[in-house]
Amino acid sequence: METQIHDFINFLKYIEQLSTNTVDAYQRDLIQYKDYLEQQNLTFDNVTHVQLSQFLRDNEKNSSSIARMASSLRRFYLFLKVNRVVSADPTQFLKVKSSSHRLPKYITLSEFESLISFNLEKPEDYLDRALIEILYGSGLRATECIELKEDHYFPKERMLRVLGKGQKTRVVPLSRASIQALNDYFTNARSIWLTKSSSYLFINRKTQPLSRHYLYNMLKRRSQQAGLAKNVSPHILRHSFASELINHGADLRVIQELLGHSDVSTTQIYTHIDSQAKKKEYNNFHPGQYIKHKEEGEGEEK
Incomplete structure (x- = not known):
């Protein structure tokens, strides 16, 4: 069984290219699972979903940790099944109770498209669309967004370097729609307002960095303009990002890294959306990759 775990860990490292912390978390979970199977004289191939459920109940203390372990095992068994190491997947019938956390509010894709559908007539419109995208x-969190610096943006790589809670840095992908909106913002707003030097990515007419107050008020105003039933906030958009990824099958730990959560149990709250087989992550699943706006073009330069 150690061989199968070793092969899976190498797959995560060199094919999926997950971070060291994420790979280590998978390895800890699977070693714990292997030790349990050996104690019960079981193997990866002959364990039943009933025995698997018993393992989770016996070894995990709360619903969040059970969900985390279940996520690890689902991905591991998908790997084993694809490589024909096992004939059946016991996680297929695994039922895990949701965490007792209050479910986050989010908007649907159609609501997002309504939110972003305002006309681009003045510089502030280009700024607002870039922020929403x-x-x-x-x-991103509200503070993470407004504190972005210009040199945190890598258009050719389609990446942002984000300074999160606890001064922890992470790198997040950008959708094609975000790249387009940023290019439009640079051309039609930032370059016009930049009357003095500023290192901030997002600025106002006075070349000052944006405030959280601006961000929240802007989203409230745009929500009302779009006729949405609820006022959208930065955190609702963050929840929507995570919910869309989970809804389309993205791995829980990858979402944890994208959101900058220190503990995967925090990310687990988003699994109220159906979690499916996990194969590819952000680039294949996030709808922002495919949304077309009135102004086409994916230009890669600022």
């Missing part, structure tokens, strides 16, 4: 397309 970034919040929804990369799952």
Whole structure:
């Protein structure tokens, strides 16, 4: 069984290219699972979903940790099944109770498209669209968004370097729609307002960095303009980002890294959306990759 775990860990490292912390978390979970199977004289191939459920109940203390372990095992068995190491997947019938956390509010894709459908007539419109695309397309917190610096943006790589809670840095992908909105913002707003030097990515007419107050008020105003039943906030867009990824099958730990959560149990709250087989992550699943706006073009330069 150690061989199968070793092969899976190498797959995560070199094919999926997950971070060291994420790979280590998978390895800890699977070693714990292997030890349990050996104690019960079981193997990966002959364990039943009933025995698997018993393992989770016996070894995990709360619903969040059970969900985390279940996520690890589902991905591991998908790997084993694809490589024909096992004939059946006991996680297929595994039922895990949701965490008792209050479910996050989010908007649907159609609501997001309504939110973003305002006309681009003045510089502030280009600024607002770029902000909304970034919040929804990369799952940033409000403070993370307004504190972005210009040199945190890598258009050719389609990446942002984000300084999160606890001064922890992470790198997040950008959707094609976000790249387009940022290019439009640079051309039609930032370049016009930049009368003095500023290192901030997002600025106002006075070349000052944006405030959280601006962000929240802007989203409230745009929500009302779109006729939405609820006022959208930066956190609702962040929740929507995570919910869309989970709804389309993205791995829980990858979402954890994208959101900058220190503990996967925090990310687990988003699994109220159906979690399916996990194969590919952000680029294949996030709808921002495919949304077309009135102004086409994916230009890669600022």
